[in-house]
Amino acid sequence: MSDLKSDFEKLSLDFNDQQNVLNDLLGARSKLETQLQENKIVSDEFSLLNEESKIFKLIGPVLMPQDYNEAKINVEKRIEFINSEIKRVESKIEDEKSKIESTRDKLLSVRSKMSS
Amino acid sequence: MASEQTRKIDLTQLQPQQILEIRKSTEQEISHFTQSLQALQSAQAKLRDCITSIEGVEKSNKTELLVPMTSSLYLPGKLVQKDEYLVDIGTGYYVGKSANDAKVVYQKKIDKLDEDAKKLKDILVQKNEIMNSINIVLRNKVMELEKAKTEE
Numbered sequence: 001m002s003d004l005k006s007d008f009e010k011l012s013l014d015f016n017d018q019q020n021v022l023n024d025l026l027g028a029r030s031k032l033e034t035q036l037q038e039n040k041i042v043s044d045e046f047s048l049l050n051e052e053s054k055i056f057k058l059i060g061p062v063l064m065p066q067d068y069n070e071a072k073i074n075v076e077k078r079i080e081f082i083n084s085e086i087k088r089v090e091s092k093i094e095d096e097k098s099k100i101e102s103t104r105d106k107l108l109s110v111r112s113k114m115s116s
Numbered sequence: 117m118a119s120e121q122t123r124k125i126d127l128t129q130l131q132p133q134q135i136l137e138i139r140k141s142t143e144q145e146i147s148h149f150t151q152s153l154q155a156l157q158s159a160q161a162k163l164r165d166c167i168t169s170i171e172g173v174e175k176s177n178k179t180e181l182l183v184p185m186t187s188s189l190y191l192p193g194k195l196v197q198k199d200e201y202l203v204d205i206g207t208g209y210y211v212g213k214s215a216n217d218a219k220v221v222y223q224k225k226i227d228k229l230d231e232d233a234k235k236l237k238d239i240l241v242q243k244n245e246i247m248n249s250i251n252i253v254l255r256n257k258v259m260e261l262e263k264a265k266t267e268e
Contacts, residue, residue, distance in 0.1 A: 038206045039207055041205070041206050042205050042206045042207050042209055045205040045206075045209075045211070049211060053212065055210070055211050056210040056211070056212075057208050057209055057210070058208040058209075058210060059208070063210060066209070071209065075207070
């Protein structure tokens with residue numbers, strides 16, 4: 001009986017931990033989404049500009065003049081990077097969800113053993 | 117809409133405790149969306165300020181203005197040219213634009229926010245409907261329980 005009880009406690013701790021991890025991951029996912037949207041807006045804006053446009057980038061407190069093509073490539077790279085990050089986080093989220101699923105199954109089986 | 121249907125059917129079969137849980141999470145969702153809506157509206161107000169600022173500069177014939185050095189210290193300055201603005205297009209990039217182009221950028225952003233706000237409002241209406249049905253089911257449950265008690 002005490003074995004079952006300690007199993008149960010351990011599993012529910014695991015379950016809580018996994019849920020916290022999942023919440024963190026979901027937070028990271030939505031942050032990435034925000035960044036992606038912002039970069040997309042910038043990229044849309046760049047597509048309306050041309051090489052004569054004056055482009056600056058705010059670095060710390062200073063506005064640095066930027067080359068149009070360079071800035072455009074930079075933003076496109078950022079979008080690519082963010083997309084790959086989103087994929088990475090999403091696969092982690094799937095992993096964590098399946099982990100939670102299996103922990104919950106174990107928890108339920110231990111609980112039914114305890115009550116019987 | 118199908119998911120909502122199943123949800124409604126589920127509700128009447130749940131324990132009051134579980135319905136309370138659902139109500140709590142729905143409440144949280146509603147307050148989350150309300151906050152987002154407010155954030156959108158304040159962002160829109162800021163963008164409108166940008167447009168009115170540009171229009172103000174365009175209309176006035178004077179070139180003197182006070183330049184803010186800090187939030188409480190201003191220095192008198194002079195406008196050298198009136199038709200070029202640096203517009204923040206996001207992620208730290210600024211672009212030099214004419215007054216009209218700058219206004220177009222801001223107007224586009226405002227329109228986009230309008231769309232988003234509309235979507236959010238739709239979601240909020242839906243959530244409030246769900247909230248109402250939860251409350252109705254909950255009230256019926258309580259009444260049933262009380263009836264069962266008096267019959268005992």
